[in-house]
Amino acid sequence: xxxxxxxxxxxxxxxxxxxxxxxxxxxxxxxxxxxxxxxxxxxxxxxxxxxxxxxxxxxxxxxxxxxxxxxxxxxxxxxxxxxxxxxxxxxxxxxxxxxxxxxxxxxxxxxxxxxxxxxxxxxxxxxxxxxxxxxxxxxxxxxxxxxxxxxxxxxxxxxxxxxxxxxxxxxxxxxxxxxxxxxxxxxxxxxxxxxxxxxxx
Amino acid sequence: xxxxxxxxxxxxxxxxxxxxxxxxxxxxxxxxxxxxxxxxxxxxxxxxxxxxxxxxxxxxxxxxxxxxxxxxxx
Numbered sequence: 001x002x003x004x005x006x007x008x009x010x011x012x013x014x015x016x017x018x019x020x021x022x023x024x025x026x027x028x029x030x031x032x033x034x035x036x037x038x039x040x041x042x043x044x045x046x047x048x049x050x051x052x053x054x055x056x057x058x059x060x061x062x063x064x065x066x067x068x069x070x071x072x073x074x075x076x077x078x079x080x081x082x083x084x085x086x087x088x089x090x091x092x093x094x095x096x097x098x099x100x101x102x103x104x105x106x107x108x109x110x111x112x113x114x115x116x117x118x119x120x121x122x123x124x125x126x127x128x129x130x131x132x133x134x135x136x137x138x139x140x141x142x143x144x145x146x147x148x149x150x151x152x153x154x155x156x157x158x159x160x161x162x163x164x165x166x167x168x169x170x171x172x173x174x175x176x177x178x179x180x181x182x183x184x185x186x187x188x189x190x191x192x193x194x195x196x197x198x199x200x201x
Numbered sequence: 202x203x204x205x206x207x208x209x210x211x212x213x214x215x216x217x218x219x220x221x222x223x224x225x226x227x228x229x230x231x232x233x234x235x236x237x238x239x240x241x242x243x244x245x246x247x248x249x250x251x252x253x254x255x256x257x258x259x260x261x262x263x264x265x266x267x268x269x270x271x272x273x274x275x
Binding site: 006011035036064067068175179183186190191193 | 215216217219220221223224225227228229231232233235239
């Protein structure tokens, strides 16, 4: 849970990019990383196979510096999309504060999107989160592909976004919608910040 | 405080700068509201009551009283 820790003067939030394989989760993080000023560039950890598929997960620590006296960090993770990495996805979801669901807009990928969304809900429930209330943002990625190959935003939203959460058209490969998505999920997570007993620590 | 939060990111360019500006402002506002919620509330003034004599209701002989109670229970 995202927490304002008055004892250590820290705010730390964990955001996980979820979605089917090859939907653009890693590309989102790579774009964010590419936009970071040098002094804020930590190390993006990415474990991929020879064919650039995420093997374990990506991790991008986003150190935002001191804001209102609090050292603020966002930890961005991706999960491996392939079905057989189910255990890793569950592991990455532990302690999550917000989720970005990166859907592949290609028409032929719709079943994979649905399957991945169901997998997300099951894993969230397994980890003790309420899938109906956890901060969630949808990104319909690959909008740069030819119109004939992709579903409309309306179709995707009707099929996938039954919670009616904020959604964004994305073209992560060129950076389109990446920061809008991040800003939205960050805002949702921050609105749930709480100050626990650690205040007196 | 929230307005000052933007200053820190003025020297950073591009999309990240915009993101930082927005997020800094949100964090500043959030911290302010949490601080306000955590601030000790002003204690209400004590109710005025009828003055009581100093020894009113006081049990002056505790030891004897306890002995008597034990005796009664037997």
